[in-house]
Amino acid sequence: MNKAEILYRIKNIASQKVKIAFSDIDGILRGKYIHKDKFEKSIEQGLGFCDVIFGWDCNDKCYDNAEVTGWHTGYPDAHATIDINSYREIPWENDTPFFIGDFSNDEKYAAATCSRSLLKRIDAESKKLGFTPLFSQEFEWFNFQGTPSEINESGFENLKPITPGMFGYSVLRTSLNQEYFNDLFELLSKFKIPLEGMHTETGPGVVEATVIYDEILNAADKAILFKTAVKEIAYRHNFVATFMAKWNKDLPGSGGHIHQSLWDNHLEKNLFYDANTSSGMSNLMEHYIAGQLKCLPEILPMFAPNPNSYKRLSGGDWAPRTLTWGIDNRTASIRAIPGSQSSTRIEMRVPGADTNAYLAMAASLAAGLYGIKNKLPLDTKAITGNAYLSNSGNRLPDSLEKAIRKMAGSEIANELFGEAFVNHFTRTREWECRQVDPNDEYWELKRYFEII
Template sequence: MAIEHIIQKLKESDHNKVRVAITDIDGVMRGKLMLKEKFLSALESGFGFCDVVFGWDMADESYDNVETTGWHTGYPDAEARIDLKTCRELPWDDHLPFLIGDFSRESDDDLPVCPRSVLKQVAAKSAELGYHPVFSQEFEWFNFQETPKSLEEKSYINPEPLTPGMFGYSILRSSQNSGYFNDLFDLMEQFDVPLEGLHTETGPGVYEAAIQYSEVIEAADRATLFKTGVKEIAYKYGVMASFMAKWSRDLPGCSGHVHQSLWKNGKNVFFNEKDPGNLSQTMRSYMAGQLTCLPELLPMIAPTINSYKRLVEGAWAPTTLTWGVDNRTTALRALPGSEKSCRLETRIVGSDVNPYLAMAACLASGLYGIEQELNLEVEETIGNGYLDKKNGILPVTLAEATAKMKKSKIARELFGDSFVNHFTASREWECRQFNKAVTNWELKRYFEII
């Protein structure tokens, strides 16, 4: 829809308000309602959004180790801009208009820590190289018969899953909550976040959804809106949806695999019908770039302490720097198929990610491989990728991964010092918060016996 038509549609809306949102460094959508009149007047000039959203963590605790903002700056407003192309309606909230903003500038003087702006810069680099990136993300998440109040009263211990048992691809389990299950599919369609598929996964109360592919910025918008939208729809059914990477050590973790391909002049440049495996040299260089860069960008695709509880051997999440054709035990799963469907699935990514940063890391590292004309010297893994460690393994904790990224020349080359400094400081803060906590594991292990 043309921009002028979007503005006219907003003017003619029966609502006197709109909801706007931005995404913080953790991928949490932060938003507010705006009077429609004020919103329309702010379209060209932008509007103020308190930059504390980049000065605190997901629990609203202020960082004490970042330069971007803080008590030392007084937490001023930052100039946010609305992307009118993101305009959609909230079908579960009386079709209220909803739009996404970020902190980009026409002068290219973007706020360097804004995740959506970071991805826009990588997408612009891709365009300069002549490539049109097409991405999508799929998510697994657990659903619980809880409310925020009931779960807090239980101190987040032993939440009750929506359904019991390990029922992957179960018609029976989805029929038990058919209203919720069908609303997820249908309301997301109305919300312009179309799903290719939705099914139960193995585990109590766990679902998986694959979002339809699109241009990379739209793909990240859809992924971010999906996570928030699922939670809002779930509330209406007395359900809590969790995108934690691993909520129980005894159950599988939750993935957020990113699918990606590059196109030029209407052709998928990952596909080469003359190659025995249908993989082009461009795709091989792209994969080589990811295998080279992702270990140094890992916090962007495994951002929490909990992320690394998922990345363990034999738990449907990769631990080694490997690739394979249609191999779900490797970090990179190549799916050559046909020209239309040929793509790469990066399986390291968990459901707890900020989609903007995860896709930025995947695309930037792949483009790095293309620009550097890297050869895919890592041999294809046939069989169990967990055992194939000859090319190395991924960092095993957030602290280790963050230290690696902080010192990485590649990370700074791809994303700049300002972003790397802020983002790694926020991950160091996350580690410090965890190190201060006294866990149930410690109480059970040490309380009596020591």
């Protein structure tokens, strides 16, 4: 539907409310209901939204080190814009109209804090170079019995996954909770987040799903909404879904792998594919991979944003820790998947399920474009065998503290994203490191289990 058709539909539906949401720096949706009359005005004029969403953490505790906003600014309204093209209806809320917004028209917040605005800038740069990025994120997440209140009241002890044991690709386990899995597939599709596939992963109560690819901004919207939608659908079945990178040290972590390719601006040709090379990979694809390898250590917090993220990146359990690439090798950080004109792509395997999709996709694309613009050669060989055990690639930083220090002083990061963003983002990650409580063995579950 075009803008006029959407506004006409909303004006004539029975519901008096519209739901809007904006992503904070952690990729958590912050929003509210507004009257549909206010919505119509907001489409033309924008609306004010309290900038505290950029001044507090995932537990609503205000940063003490942020410059953009804080007690020193009084937390004023930022000028928000609703994206009319993000329209969808929430099928589990009586088809309530829903829209995503951002702060692209407010220079202060667009430059430093708004992750969706950052992705839009990098996407525009890509298109100016003649490339349309097609992306998709796949998620692994664990599901538990109980309500948020019950789990919190239990002190996060004796958590009960919805299925027992290690049983990846299980036909049996999906039958056990058939109504839940049916709801996930069907309701997500109605919410304009169609799934390419969904299956159990190895671990108790863990599921993996891949969202069908799209142009990068739409793909990031879908990824952000996927996590919130899954949590809301889980509530309906008295389950709680967690996207923590590593909720249990003895079980595999939860990945948020990002599939990506570049096409011409008419979407007619996959620019990563070259039938005349032995590998099927174009020079452009090689430059893109080289750029990601070059930039990855400099911008790692955008792929691994929390202290808990680095427990997943410990080597093994399907999560990489070396700066490596390989052809269809799931132990490398970057998995090149050469194939046909329609399927050739790469899979970035570093991100966990705890990422902000806008930031992770922006980082992936910006790093790849860096390689293309600088014509970086792919001078490291594709790794074969187990990259977890390899010494051929440099190790990624093994803690958020180390990763922050590298990004905060990185000329590459400032070039890719701007000093304002790098300064604000690394300060929020420094704050996150200070929230570690070594005296409480459950601090990560209390902080991240339901929210992240």
